[in-house]
Amino acid sequence: MGKLIVIEGLDGSGKETQSKLLYKRLYRNGYKVMMISYPRYEKESSALVKMYLRGDFGKNPDEISPYVSSTFYAGDRYASYKCEFEDFYNNGGIIIADRYTTSNMVHQGGKISDEEEFNKYLNWLWNLEFELYKIPIPDKIYFLNIPLNHSIDRIEKRLNKITNGEKKDIHENNYIHLHNAYKNAKRLINLYHWHEIDCMNKDEFRTIEDINEEIYKDIIDNIIKDEVTNV
Secondary structure, X not given: OOEEEEEEEOOOOOHHHHHHHHHHHHHHOOOOEEEEEOOOOOOHHHHHHHHHHHOOOOOOHHHOOHHHHXXXXXXXXXXXXXXXXXXXXXXXXXXEEEOOHHXXXXXXXXXXXXXXHHHHHHHHHHHHHHHHOOOOOOOEEEEEEOOHXXXXXXXXXXXXXOOOOOOOOOOOOOHHHHHHHHHHHHHHHHHHOOEEEEOEEOOEEOOHHHHHHHHHHHHHHHOOOOOOOOO
């Protein structure tokens, strides 16, 4: 059995950058490693995700049931596992995931304010993805924490990842949704003991290299310290 390491965070927090750097460092140092990224917009299994984010089912994401929208993302992960990394993982490979089930927890769970209903949703999601679909449970989740205003600023400056255009998707374009997702992420960090990475040093952003070193060292010391490399 392999290891699954998830890099989570708000939009614009640097998940893709850190995931790629971790993959390159582990590969360079002889580890059997693969990187995956969700949603997989170029794949057929993400069709409903793209329709949802485009606004085909409604322009306000918070008016769409978190149970319904969660299934769109979960289906893409199931297809990815069965078609891309099941054998690699089962044969001891290390997976670096840019987003995972955790993104459903953050964004879809953020639609739910009632505590009892929120816990019900988390139990339902866990059963769907890990019990029914049987995708791997993460060994470690790193949450890249940047202030919400910086996340929004970065979203506004970048292109839409689906269309490569300036028009934002319904998550990126809805500040209430982003605020709720951020607030919910803080709750999930405490609830599931995610490893929070503070990306700020007072009022300044930490360097990419500094953040990566913190994550990499923790991975080597606490997750894959007994793994054998090919070096």
